[in-house]
Amino acid sequence: MTDSNSSDKTLTEDGSLKRSKKKQKKEDAWRPEGPRDPFVMLDSLSEKKQQEIQRALHLFSTGPTLPRTLQQARGHTYRFWDTQPVPRLGDNITTHGPIAEAEVSVREEPFSLPPGFSWDTLDLSSSTVLMELCTLLNENYTEEDDNIVRSSFSPEYLQWALQPPDWLPQWHCGLRVDANKKLVGFIAAVPADVCVYETRRRMVQVKFLCVHKKLRLKRMTPVLIRELNRRVNQQGLRQAVYTAAVVLPTPLSSCRYWHRPLNPRKLMDVNYPGLRLNMNLHRAVKFLRLPEVTKTKGLRPMTLKDVAGTHSLLKTNSSRFQLSSILSLQEVEHWLLPRENVIDTYVVEGDDGILTYVVSFYCSSFRVLNHPVHTDLRAAHLLHVASSATDLTDLMEDALVLAKSRGFDIFSALDVMENKDFLEKLKFSVSDSSLHYYLYNWMCPTISPDKVGLVLPN
Numbered sequence: 001m002t003d004s005n006s007s008d009k010t011l012t013e014d015g016s017l018k019r020s021k022k023k024q025k026k027e028d029a030w031r032p033e034g035p036r037d038p039f040v041m042l043d044s045l046s047e048k049k050q051q052e053i054q055r056a057l058h059l060f061s062t063g064p065t066l067p068r069t070l071q072q073a074r075g076h077t078y079r080f081w082d083t084q085p086v087p088r089l090g091d092n093i094t095t096h097g098p099i100a101e102a103e104v105s106v107r108e109e110p111f112s113l114p115p116g117f118s119w120d121t122l123d124l125s126s127s128t129v130l131m132e133l134c135t136l137l138n139e140n141y142t143e144e145d146d147n148i149v150r151s152s153f154s155p156e157y158l159q160w161a162l163q164p165p166d167w168l169p170q171w172h173c174g175l176r177v178d179a180n181k182k183l184v185g186f187i188a189a190v191p192a193d194v195c196v197y198e199t200r201r202r203m204v205q206v207k208f209l210c211v212h213k214k215l216r217l218k219r220m221t222p223v224l225i226r227e228l229n230r231r232v233n234q235q236g237l238r239q240a241v242y243t244a245a246v247v248l249p250t251p252l253s254s255c256r257y258w259h260r261p262l263n264p265r266k267l268m269d270v271n272y273p274g275l276r277l278n279m280n281l282h283r284a285v286k287f288l289r290l291p292e293v294t295k296t297k298g299l300r301p302m303t304l305k306d307v308a309g310t311h312s313l314l315k316t317n318s319s320r321f322q323l324s325s326i327l328s329l330q331e332v333e334h335w336l337l338p339r340e341n342v343i344d345t346y347v348v349e350g351d352d353g354i355l356t357y358v359v360s361f362y363c364s365s366f367r368v369l370n371h372p373v374h375t376d377l378r379a380a381h382l383l384h385v386a387s388s389a390t391d392l393t394d395l396m397e398d399a400l401v402l403a404k405s406r407g408f409d410i411f412s413a414l415d416v417m418e419n420k421d422f423l424e425k426l427k428f429s430v431s432d433s434s435l436h437y438y439l440y441n442w443m444c445p446t447i448s449p450d451k452v453g454l455v456l457p458n
């Protein structure tokens, strides 16, 4: 291993530095320069070999994992989250409002990092920086090292997700290693008007929290969150909305993912994680067959001239929920107007020219690992669906047909909004994965999934 005499410090929850030889030893191990560094040795192996090792580590891992259920969470100590203005697990909240009062002054200087690391505000207008972010996320964002698929974020997707109207560069918060400038951590926020029950607030959506695999379990996440929070506070905003697969204090709502195979043959071929098809291929193909063409008259891709109509349809629809975002015209244009391989939106225009339906789904791409035939896989994620009609089933079936014709292999949706009405009818199956919604510095009663009208793309 590496030299254990080097100076050793580690971050405490308040952002200060504290000595810890054991931790420093681990951090030194991460550094790339030493010839006997195990990570250098690992890097020198072929990708296939690395994946085999990763799979073995994953299978035999006994390391600490965060709770995935509320029951597990009750026995977990949240060293960081217990210091934050978020509701405590188990509290029965009946009031609405901020948890911490706004501080008069916001800390001027960035939070301290361990020696050898620096903050870097990422300039996403630079294609080099954008590619660095793609690399960090594509190699480190996928939670499960199942050795089957890995996320594959494109530069276009990241620009869409991170640069909506009024985005700020300082909210694209990167963490680099001083020695080689490698990007090893990231957290971002984008502004949004969010409605929680009766309150409308300007806040941020937090996205793409990611720490390099070699830097895990070193308490970098609390520093990233604190630093982003400081930068958000500097702009006068005090609340945030975010989602996570893990249980933290305290979910506002807990939702489930549902999946609908569009290309069952390929999904079964690659052994797509979480796919629950208890039937053979022949039956699956027959059972999941979709019509060749759509049924709804007037259904077509959204264009620029539909922005106002879509805006008004979404606005009316959002009033049905207890958690939703209120999009401006510019935001509707940004988040919904179709972009190749990023976002698809379809509308239905009535004979009177008024839009009666909008459905949008964003694209998650995956790289398929170690497969002799398939190299990539595309998932469509339901983002918005709004209609003046009462039953969405036929329209959603059309959305599946369109997604399939656009080359998607699977369609995923959360059981938010009124989605439960069509999920089973359209042969979606519920997955094991949950997604929990959180608000930072805001308390209010919990919300059932059908009253959540907000989907946050990664």
Ligand SMILES: CC(C)(COP(=O)(O)OP(=O)(O)OC[C@H]1O[C@@H](n2cnc3c(N)ncnc32)[C@H](O)[C@@H]1OP(=O)(O)O)[C@@H](O)C(=O)NCCC(=O)NCCS
Pocket (backbone or CB within 6 Å): 066, 077, 078, 079, 080, 081, 082, 140, 141, 142, 143, 208, 209, 210, 211, 212, 215, 216, 217, 218, 219, 220, 221, 222, 243, 244, 245, 246, 248
């Ligand atoms: C999420 C991730 C950054 C956590 O890193 P880590 O090295 O496991 O955790 P750290 O040692 O840095 O920090 C631990 C603290 O972060 C918190 N934390 C972990 N994951 C979190 C998440 N997704 N959101 C908020 N806080 C999180 C933990 O609860 C813990 O605080 P606690 O003591 O109060 O429980 C890392 O696992 C990662 O990059 N994963 C892949 C991408 C991903 O899943 N991102 C999250 C999307 S929501």
